[in-house]
Amino acid sequence: MATVEVKNLEKNxxxxxxxxxxxxxxxxxxxxxxxxxxxAGKTTALRVMSxxxxxxxxxxxxxxxxxxxxxxxxxxxxxxxxxxxxxxxNLTGRAYLTFxxxxxxxxxxxxxxxxxxxxxxxxxxxxDKVDTYSKGMKRxxxxxxxxxxxxxxxxxxxxxxxxxxxxxQEVRKIIKDTAGxxxxxxxxxxNMLEVEYLCDRIALIDKGKIVEEGKPQALMDKYNAxxxxxxxxxxxx
Amino acid sequence: MSSLGNIIKKEMKxxxxxxTILPIxxxxxxxxxxxxxxxxxxxxxxxxxxxxxxxEDTGNLSMIASSILTNYSDVxxxxxxxxxKQVGLEQVKQHDGVALIVITQNFTTNILENNPGExxxxxxxxxxxxxxxxxxxxxxxxxxxxxxxxSKELIEGNTSANATxxxxxxxxxxxxxxxxxxxxxxxxxxxxxxxxxQSMMIPIIMMMIILMAGGTVISSMALEKENKxxxxxxxxxxxxxxxxxxxxxxxAAIGLLMAVIYMFGLGSYMQSFSMxxxxxxxxxxxxxxxxxxxxxxxxLFITLIAGLALxxxxxxxxxxxxxxxxxxxxxxxxxxxxxxxTMFKDFDTLPLAIKGAVFAIPFSHPMxxxxxLIFNDYTLVIAGIxxxxxxxxxxxxxxxxxxxxxxxxxxxxxAKKLFSFKKRR
Numbered sequence: 001m002a003t004v005e006v007k008n009l010e011k012n013x014x015x016x017x018x019x020x021x022x023x024x025x026x027x028x029x030x031x032x033x034x035x036x037x038x039x040a041g042k043t044t045a046l047r048v049m050s051x052x053x054x055x056x057x058x059x060x061x062x063x064x065x066x067x068x069x070x071x072x073x074x075x076x077x078x079x080x081x082x083x084x085x086x087x088x089x090n091l092t093g094r095a096y097l098t099f100x101x102x103x104x105x106x107x108x109x110x111x112x113x114x115x116x117x118x119x120x121x122x123x124x125x126x127x128d129k130v131d132t133y134s135k136g137m138k139r140x141x142x143x144x145x146x147x148x149x150x151x152x153x154x155x156x157x158x159x160x161x162x163x164x165x166x167x168x169q170e171v172r173k174i175i176k177d178t179a180g181x182x183x184x185x186x187x188x189x190x191n192m193l194e195v196e197y198l199c200d201r202i203a204l205i206d207k208g209k210i211v212e213e214g215k216p217q218a219l220m221d222k223y224n225a226x227x228x229x230x231x232x233x234x235x236x237x
Numbered sequence: 238m239s240s241l242g243n244i245i246k247k248e249m250k251x252x253x254x255x256x257t258i259l260p261i262x263x264x265x266x267x268x269x270x271x272x273x274x275x276x277x278x279x280x281x282x283x284x285x286x287x288x289x290x291x292x293e294d295t296g297n298l299s300m301i302a303s304s305i306l307t308n309y310s311d312v313x314x315x316x317x318x319x320x321x322k323q324v325g326l327e328q329v330k331q332h333d334g335v336a337l338i339v340i341t342q343n344f345t346t347n348i349l350e351n352n353p354g355e356x357x358x359x360x361x362x363x364x365x366x367x368x369x370x371x372x373x374x375x376x377x378x379x380x381x382x383x384x385x386x387x388s389k390e391l392i393e394g395n396t397s398a399n400a401t402x403x404x405x406x407x408x409x410x411x412x413x414x415x416x417x418x419x420x421x422x423x424x425x426x427x428x429x430x431x432x433x434x435q436s437m438m439i440p441i442i443m444m445m446i447i448l449m450a451g452g453t454v455i456s457s458m459a460l461e462k463e464n465k466x467x468x469x470x471x472x473x474x475x476x477x478x479x480x481x482x483x484x485x486x487x488x489a490a491i492g493l494l495m496a497v498i499y500m501f502g503l504g505s506y507m508q509s510f511s512m513x514x515x516x517x518x519x520x521x522x523x524x525x526x527x528x529x530x531x532x533x534x535x536x537l538f539i540t541l542i543a544g545l546a547l548x549x550x551x552x553x554x555x556x557x558x559x560x561x562x563x564x565x566x567x568x569x570x571x572x573x574x575x576x577x578x579t580m581f582k583d584f585d586t587l588p589l590a591i592k593g594a595v596f597a598i599p600f601s602h603p604m605x606x607x608x609x610l611i612f613n614d615y616t617l618v619i620a621g622i623x624x625x626x627x628x629x630x631x632x633x634x635x636x637x638x639x640x641x642x643x644x645x646x647x648x649x650x651x652a653k654k655l656f657s658f659k660k661r662r
Binding site: 047052054075082103 | 471
């Protein structure tokens with residue numbers, strides 16, 4: 001059973017067709033990357049899978065649950081990290097993680113919160129208000145929030161956005177470890193090195209359509225390219 | 238274009254948005270309507286009041302009084318026999334009149350013997366709003382004219398009347414009939430004054446709660462969008478109804494707290510202006526029972542929920558905190574309209590169309606409740622509670638529906654889906 005099954009997904013905003021019939025599947029524990037230029041439809045596709053947007057046609061199933069018909073069931077399985085997400089400014093980092101944990105574990109939230117704190121790795125600052133955090137600290141807190149719930153599917157939109165090199169590397173390692181423990185990861189990124197390092201499989205999306213899909217190495221071989229950036233440039237051109 | 242011109246053009250483009258223009262247009266329309274309403278008051282002032290007169294006295298002073306009453310009002314009943322009082326009252330009521338005035342026996346003799354001449358005035362009160370007492374004010378004016386003319390007559394006739402009687406030759410015994418109640422010794426003006434001071438606090442409380450709690454809920458939605466926390470919240474395993482109910486309940490609690498603090502200050506301020514009157518409305522059966530207070534509380538609570546659901550709906554339109562501030566305006570107007578209308582007019586005396594409009598605004602109901610309950614009008618209050626409950630349920634359902642669509646994030650929803658009856662999430 002695939003964790004994610006997308007069949008002919010179409011999403012329009014008025015007359016603008018943002019996603020034009022894309023299809024792909026993601027297996028359990030796999031890290032799948034959606035990459036493409038700005039406005040290609042990556043974020044729209046991720047938002048549909050996160051139950052935020054309704055689809056115009058096609059079908060999206062997460063662990064066999066239909067995102068349109070059974071969104072409440074889907075929400076129990078996923079964790080979504082938007083690209084420009086924020087946290088409640090008047091809460092401390094710890095209180096924010098506790099607030100989120102309360103939706104997933106009614107009784108024993110402590111373990112979940114501790115895991116979030118460990119991933120965020122903010123030290124004593126976890127007890128400070130989010131309002132006082134730097135952009136990077138906020139992002140780490142949000143990554144911690146997204147992965148502490150042990151989701152079946154983690155949907156991460158530009159997970160390392162706003163992080164410096166050291167922090168970005170750390171987050172990539174956390175994502176890889178999480179996938180190793182059985183969580184399926186669907187991510188989008190502009191950073192081709194990140195995609196190459198992290199993803200088991202990738203799909204190149206351009207103007208709402210998937211134009212290429214496969215394992216990074218296989219794609220590099222196919223296009224006789226040194227890296228995914230070259231593959232991307234050749235495919236999109 | 239010069240740099241200055243460039244900046245002016247940019248500023249004007251930013252400031253002159255539909256969100257800034259619309260409130261001004263609405264305000265202008267409201268002022269226009271108020272102007273028309275004031276025109277209506279002037280018309281009412283120029284109309285002759287409808288009255289009935291029973292003149293039991295045959296002296297010249299009563300004739301002066303009677304002729305003034307006849308000249309300045311539309312007399313629909315005229316008699317010289319006090320036994321006709323009941324018939325007279327019926328006649329006045331039938332003609333939508335304001336009072337039956339009885340000039341008592343020995344009116345002239347009493348004045349000439351240094352005792353005040355007596356009028357018995359039977360008022361027929363239609364409403365307890367400030368504007369409802371216009372006709373009775375005109376009659377009060379006529380009585381003053383009679384007093385002035387009688388004083389003149391006494392001075393010109395070189396009578397032996399003492400100065401007190403010359404200055405104030407008559408006295409009144411008043412009875413007011415209002416909503417099946419007979420109140421002896423009270424004029425419509427006194428009742429209106431007492432009731433308005435009593436029922437003014439609830440509209441102000443209602444206004445404050447709606448403004449404070451409504452502002453909170455709209456801002457809360459706006460902040461979720463501005464701080465980019467809404468998307469995360471909507472992907473958590475929590476029912477949309479729980480999100481909506483949670484936001485409304487928290488805002489209601491904060492709104493109530495803010496209103497209590499505000500009213501504490503306002504209450505002390507208002508108390509400094511209130512006079513200690515010697516009329517106790519409870520003596521006339523015009524007091525609220527504990528059951529009435531419960532009904533007012535229910536009405537207030539249901540209306541708050543309905544109002545907050547409405548605010549939440551508006552909050553979904555807010556793009557950021559700044560735009561949220563403008564969105565509280567329509568709610569303020571909706572709360573202000575019934576506040577002013579109920580202050581000036583009784584619900585019963587409003588024209589049918591305005592009556593419908595006032596009833597349709599949920600905020601009207603707690604504002605009208607206390608006055609209605611004083612006069613045992615339970616139908617209006619209970620009907621109001623039922624209506625506002627339905628309004629609240631529908632509003633909350635719409636908000637929940639909006640939360641289930643793309644509307645919150647994209648600012649639009651697909652018409653096809655909107656009109657389809659397919660069961661959505």
